[in-house]
Amino acid sequence: MSPTGYLVAPPKDLVGRCSTPTRDPGDRPDAKPMEIIPDPIHVALLTAPFLVAVLSLHLILWRPLLDWLEEREGTTTDAYKQADELDRAAEEHLQGIETRLVEARREANSLRQAARARALAKEAEILAAARSRAEDQLNDAITKIDAEQQEARTTLQQTAAELSSTIAARVLGRELP
Numbered sequence: 001m002s003p004t005g006y007l008v009a010p011p012k013d014l015v016g017r018c019s020t021p022t023r024d025p026g027d028r029p030d031a032k033p034m035e036i037i038p039d040p041i042h043v044a045l046l047t048a049p050f051l052v053a054v055l056s057l058h059l060i061l062w063r064p065l066l067d068w069l070e071e072r073e074g075t076t077t078d079a080y081k082q083a084d085e086l087d088r089a090a091e092e093h094l095q096g097i098e099t100r101l102v103e104a105r106r107e108a109n110s111l112r113q114a115a116r117a118r119a120l121a122k123e124a125e126i127l128a129a130a131r132s133r134a135e136d137q138l139n140d141a142i143t144k145i146d147a148e149q150q151e152a153r154t155t156l157q158q159t160a161a162e163l164s165s166t167i168a169a170r171v172l173g174r175e176l177p
Contacts, residue, residue, distance in 0.1 A: 169175050
């Protein structure tokens, strides 16, 4: 790059007089100046293949790709909906199972309590019967003991009377009436 900032150095006769060169030193004197606005025919000729390429790409590549992406999104959305429905159905089924389980536990507890109450009643009945028999046996034993005691008393009194008569007769040396 030149010290003036241009890619091409300005001609020596213009140095210092002009800030921008009007043409390159290698240009021919009969050359036309550069045009900024392009030729419309040339633009149309270049735009036509570009538009054909864009349209072809759109029809061949982009439209099928976009259709496929939309189909994929629809399939994904449907799959998510089905998964949500299955989750809800599974949750409802699980709640139903839990409800039945709670009811079954409640019923089992009531059956267990009823069986326990029946067992306690049977136990009380058996204990009452056993106490009754024990009291009857005790009363029979007491009655038997009282009868045997009375009999022993009577026998002892008779034996004591006979023995005392026998002792008195021996002590006195004679028979007592």
